[in-house]
Amino acid sequence: MGDPWDLVVVGGGPAGAATALGALSAAPDLRVLLLDRAAFPRDKACGDGVSPEAADVLAGLGVPGLLDDWTPVRRLDLSHGSRRVSRQMRRAVRVVPRTVLDDRLVAAAVAAGARLERHRVRKVRVRGDAVAVDDDLAARVVVGADGAYSVVRRAAGVPEVRHRAVALRGYVATPPRWSGRQVIAFDPRRRQAYAWCFDRGDGLANVGYGAFGTDGLTRAVLLRRLGELLPGTMDGPGDGADWRGHHLPLSSWRWTQPDGRLLLTGDAAGLVNPMTGEGIHYAVATGALAGRAAAAAVTEGRPSTAGARYRTAVRTLLGPHLRHSVVAARLSVLPAVLTAGIVAADRDQRVFDDLVDLGLGSGRLTRRVVAGLARALTPTRC
Numbered sequence: 001m002g003d004p005w006d007l008v009v010v011g012g013g014p015a016g017a018a019t020a021l022g023a024l025s026a027a028p029d030l031r032v033l034l035l036d037r038a039a040f041p042r043d044k045a046c047g048d049g050v051s052p053e054a055a056d057v058l059a060g061l062g063v064p065g066l067l068d069d070w071t072p073v074r075r076l077d078l079s080h081g082s083r084r085v086s087r088q089m090r091r092a093v094r095v096v097p098r099t100v101l102d103d104r105l106v107a108a109a110v111a112a113g114a115r116l117e118r119h120r121v122r123k124v125r126v127r128g129d130a131v132a133v134d135d136d137l138a139a140r141v142v143v144g145a146d147g148a149y150s151v152v153r154r155a156a157g158v159p160e161v162r163h164r165a166v167a168l169r170g171y172v173a174t175p176p177r178w179s180g181r182q183v184i185a186f187d188p189r190r191r192q193a194y195a196w197c198f199d200r201g202d203g204l205a206n207v208g209y210g211a212f213g214t215d216g217l218t219r220a221v222l223l224r225r226l227g228e229l230l231p232g233t234m235d236g237p238g239d240g241a242d243w244r245g246h247h248l249p250l251s252s253w254r255w256t257q258p259d260g261r262l263l264l265t266g267d268a269a270g271l272v273n274p275m276t277g278e279g280i281h282y283a284v285a286t287g288a289l290a291g292r293a294a295a296a297a298v299t300e301g302r303p304s305t306a307g308a309r310y311r312t313a314v315r316t317l318l319g320p321h322l323r324h325s326v327v328a329a330r331l332s333v334l335p336a337v338l339t340a341g342i343v344a345a346d347r348d349q350r351v352f353d354d355l356v357d358l359g360l361g362s363g364r365l366t367r368r369v370v371a372g373l374a375r376a377l378t379p380t381r382c
């Protein structure tokens, strides 16, 4: 098998590239191998919304301004039936196709010193003081950044994610009324489901529909609900381009990271915001922490401590946020609560800002949000 790599990262999406960057920023001489089954640039089903907190993480990894040439989007419209709110977000989101984002991230990881190889990993086994990756590679630590159907997750003995959503996206010419906006229309007919239209700023918009669960959610159903909730995005077969769907492994109350040499990041770790489907911020944030934990464990000569170090770092950074977002997602299953959230956000910019932080960043269910919800749910006396 030859000399073991210090770190093998399986998957070159945002989580994998951030892992390599995190490791190499902590220990520039580390021998890091980044494996992906696809050749870059490669597409990935996504709404393409990159939150400001994700951009902050990337800046902290030595790639500031990576997406500054894409148009900042500040306006967010939310609706549930006849209730609506349209406000400016405190900080801009960028809507960047994954063919661009992931390619730039992988290039940054390679520039930092990672070796990139095209390789589909099939088998990962911990053997004494090293990890065997397929039949020909060995590593001191392996990070699983291999998405929703992770091979590394299985090897680490972590059960499959139970809560999944499914979503489909495509690209259309931006409908003029939604230029410069991110538009989300929650589905009054189905719980935890919404259609979106995110303007990229280059004449195209990313549009799609996603829903909790997977039962009965065929491509035809997803497309029909998108067209019904956001008329003008998908009015008939043949509209739009590059339709692509994927499962989203949603975060739940418990998050599992075993001790040892196998670390799980991003979708492989089951980290997708259950309220919004946001996963890029979690992917880069956990990738950065996994890379740093692996680098520290290897340089201290104790690679088997990587898992425990990483678990502590994730719990410190994201623990309370993950629990709050799960509570918020459970509450928003109730249509009355969802409507109340929209009413409260419409009444108060600060409630709107707190909800955006909870859905796109690492915010919490603040007292302001809870009070706003309670007020909106209380019937007014005449």
Ligand SMILES: Cc1cc2nc3c(=O)[nH]c(=O)nc-3n(C[C@H](O)[C@H](O)[C@H](O)COP(=O)(O)OP(=O)(O)OC[C@H]3O[C@@H](n4cnc5c(N)ncnc54)[C@H](O)[C@@H]3O)c2cc1C
Binding pocket: 010, 011, 012, 013, 014, 015, 016, 035, 036, 037, 038, 044, 045, 046, 047, 048, 049, 050, 051, 119, 120, 121, 122, 145, 146, 147, 148, 151, 167, 168, 169, 208, 210, 244, 245, 246, 247, 248, 265, 266, 267, 268, 271, 272, 277, 278, 279, 280, 281, 283
């Ligand atoms: C339709 C849709 C819309 C979404 N919209 C948004 C959004 O607007 N904003 C947002 O933040 N999040 C969104 N998400 C979630 C987001 O796409 C994911 O959370 C994010 O891609 C996770 O990044 P990752 O690096 O963990 O995994 P991925 O991006 O899935 O990358 C995994 C990589 O691993 C590689 N791989 C897999 N298996 C192997 C193997 N065995 N060997 C080698 N390589 C392997 C794959 O080729 C891939 O490159 C959306 C998801 C969907 C499905």
